[in-house]
Amino acid sequence: MRRLEWRLRHAVETSLGGGYRSVFRGRGMEFDQVVRYAYGDDVRDIDWNVTARLGEPYRKKFVEEREVTVLLVFEDSPSLQFGSGAVTRREALLELAGLLLLLGSVNRDRVGLAHLRPEGPVFFPPVHGRGPIHHLAAQLFGAPPPPPTEAGVIPIPLSSLSALVPRHSIVVWLSDHPARPVPEGWVAFAQRCTLLGLRVDDPWDRDFPETKRPLSAYDPLTNQLVTLGRGEAERTAHARWREARDASLAAWFPDPFGRQAFGTDQNRLDALVRFFRRRESARR
Secondary structure, rough: HHHHHHHHHHHHHHHHHHHHHHHHHHHEEEEEEEEEOOOOOOHEOOOOHHHHHOOOOOOEEEEEOOOOOOEEEOOHHHHHHHHOOOHHHHHHHHHHHHHHHHHHHOOOEEEEEEEOOOOOOOEEEEOHHHHHHHHHHHHHHHHHOOOOOOOOOOOOOOOHHHHOOOOOEEEEEOOOOOOOOOOOOHHHHHHHHHEEEEEOHHHHOOOOOOOOOEEEEEOOOOOOEEEOOOHHHHHHHHHHHHHHHHHHHHHHHOOHHHEEEEEOOOOHHHHHHHHHHHHHHOOO
16 A cells, blocks of 8 residues: 555656646536636637627636535456456556555545445545545455456445445446446436446457467356367457447547556556556546
8 A cells, every 4th residue: 555655646747747637626516606708728628508698708716615525336247257467357456546545545525335246335424634544455455356257247236336426426436337227326326426437447458369279268257267269269259358448448438537446467557557548638
């Protein structure tokens, strides 16, 4: 935790700079008043009804929020325990979660945690301060991985998540995001908060492994070794699986600047910095 915190503080002070706070916090959500539009104002704030009525551009002004609540949703599915390289998906996702928890501590935000597991969710209400947030991280890091299960289905408790945080909170959903339909009530949930979807990909998720002979791999869903062939049928099935997975992530998180896939073979902190920079450029 101390090593992660040192790396993160260095990134905030150098790579991210002063633009980080506005990227993570976003614009104020509470409406204040309508004012005359001036050059340089965000065109997304223009009130077109008032503009049409008065014959000149007016924009909505919002109250900047002093404190933001960030909820991390860690979807701890058995499929995360696969890894073809030095780390598994779960280890990479835990590092991402630790970085985001510490980011909230550095930024003096209120941070909550929802640990979703096949046997049921565990909720930690939002807390403020370095010590309580470190305690959240310790609870997450200390939890054992879920046992293998062929179903691997994790229930999505949207009503409980909505009750855990106030409106206009930032919800960061960390998962391997398999191909699955959007749950009922997701649209309403997305309207009351800012959603960011972060996924981890193993190199074998992105590209079918190149090999001259069949490979044996561990399937965490069945707790068995399976043999991967090297024929065209296997490659076609892999390509379809990848396309369905990407389409599902886009359906859950329609904003292209609100979703990102991180590789287990990447530097997660550098990738996180690039993600926030991309969001900052899009906002500008």
